[in-house]
Amino acid sequence: MAQDTTQQAPPSAPTAPARALLPFILPAAAVGVTASLVFVGASTAAEQLQHLLWGPLPDALGVGRYSVLWMFVMLLATGIAVGLVVWKVPGHAGPDPATIGLDAPVMPPAVLPGLVLATMLMLAGGPSLGPENPIIAANVGLAAWLGGRLMPRTPGALWPALAEAATLGALFGTPVAAALVITEALTGRPMQGRLWDNLFAPLAAGAFGAMTTTLVSHPTFELSLPPLGRVDGGDMLSAVVVASAAALLGMCAVRAFPYVHTAFHRLRHPMLMLPAGGLVLGALAALGGRLTLFKGLSEVDELARDPEGWSAGQFAVMTVVKLAALLVAASCGFRGGRIFPAVFVGTAFGLCAHALVPGVQPAAGVAAGVLGMLLAVTRQGWVSLFTAAALIESPGILALLCVASLPAWLLVTGRPQMQLHPDGTPVR
Template structure:
């Protein structure tokens, strides 16, 4: 799997079609991305970009992007706020009401059984099947408005009950589908690029702060699209506007309501210093180890996806959900710690791990990687949610567990694990470096060289491992390439 890298959905935004009179032409119109083209001079490219940016159609789309950002972000804020409150109720309020100090070790078993029972009819009966399978990454064509209710129901059935997945994929799908509501279906059919770019703008608005910074979403758009020059500016501006408005809405409503959206963040980190040779000496093999673990999990996810998609999809989804619950329960039973640490997306556990890494023994961290990793692998191929957040926690746990090696340290291990896990799961090393730097905050300046080396090492390792097994790649959902070609006709 190549994560979100070069998905057909991203490529749609720059595919070709005939321009409408008086609306300006897109850079490279009439030619597909990557096609052999005459080399245009700098003046030609600059003039081409000016014509597009000043065209009435493009200026109108920028205006729509700004208008779309606010309602999409309000909807996303409501979704993540509700999901966070349900999660608190399931894992804290209910155990307390039942007389437990914390969720007992067996708590994930009935919780995940209920998740599977709720998810199965959504996947088998509703339009859109509750969103695409997480092992396929975050890419693909824009979510249609008719599919949004199924995505919301699937996410609320899975995420609060302990599914080892994150909220990023459902948020992007919700943002994409709601953004398309701003454009009439007839107009989207006549202008495929308009729908795709607005869908991407809605996605970036929805996840503008869930990654800890709206810049991360913007960088993801740049790197996943694989573009440069005028095409990059045309694609990026609507996404930047929508994500900026989305971040403003998230921040304002979070302060006004007092609700938490559970953004990926580290409230505190171990103090860092200037990286020394020992950090790089150990950082490279740690990044390789993280990539091996992540890619292995993806391979298991592909096998699980084949299992659930073969036949009897509903019962098999329930069976996989129970298997995820068993992995979480096994972690609590083996370590004597709360099952909540291995359940859910891992955002809270990541913050606790970074703030007090000495609270975990090496054995507990190994158990967290093993049991949460196995549960994550099963969930990737059967349930609904995002693949990135749990992978980041797994990478951080590996890095902290290796922090006691001679000449290494907990903070360098944490930094290397964060960057390596992001690059391994997404296939986007630049995005992963920016995400890790945003998480580390003030500690990122000294750690940046190590972040870059770890991200590149994990990316290369992941690509080499996937290259040996072409069957595990899932470059796009079925028929996406054909649909993209049809959109460019």
């Protein structure tokens, strides 16, 4: 007898009532505002220190601000300073940063001051890492500690989710990135209720984090590139080729990551690993120039303001040097994230493609290059799409990127990630 397929269909998950979601708004707001202030405070302090170290100080010493000598001195000094923090400050600035992604573990409160200090020194000194991973980790630890004491009846797993979403909202100036990351994290996990019910509290935290950052520091990711013209088949083909090529280039760094990490960790002590990393970064900076220093956001904007200002060879050198600097900084123990420097690598790669083939529109080349590089480095599909699209002011860019992401994702999925297990083997 034929079975009734309608009766066999599983019932849909019930929607949570409003009274079940309303109590999460106040904790989400508190975490969102606090996470944003931690991010803005650490970033502002690092920017002020960077201005001093790379401006008045070399001027007073009669040394060129971005001379080869000063870049070597500053990157070595940064390695020594961060090495001292990792060695001597309680908590040792957290676990090996090569083992941590965006989903940070909950660290004890005693670890957090050293982690934030090491991050600020790194941001000011010039290594090619961003603030995202350590600031997320600091906010996760702070939220779990304070939330567990002030609201002990609240589920403990809520605080890390709120802190991660709030920090992502603060970093990008919009809660959309937080919602996308949380959605991706929920994939394959058992959920109670509808997806939107599970996103409600993190999305609220991301919104409060984004609003606070916007009110305090007015962030923007949009680049001053020539506007994307009407998209045609040639643009689609160029985006697919550039994104796939960028993903393959990024996978070269991912493949090398465990070997470079092992080489630095054979030195065993942070006062050897980090200064050695600083010396290598100094050599890379001498090769690539000042634009290959720091996390890369202001440098990306400088590239975008004049996409015709460098030759294809210069863009290629900046691409390779910045990717190598990201690889070294992430391997030798500097505390930092990989998203922002990967954006610079992808931008330089896309502009190199435009310089080689003028038919590749700069906006399409940059967006596709950033997409492919982020897919390889982060393995976060939604974040890669969102970040690449956020750089370009064009309604047509998202459809272009969705198509370009398909072959690029096939090149990276199932392969090692730029993150290691504690035993040094790559995460897959």
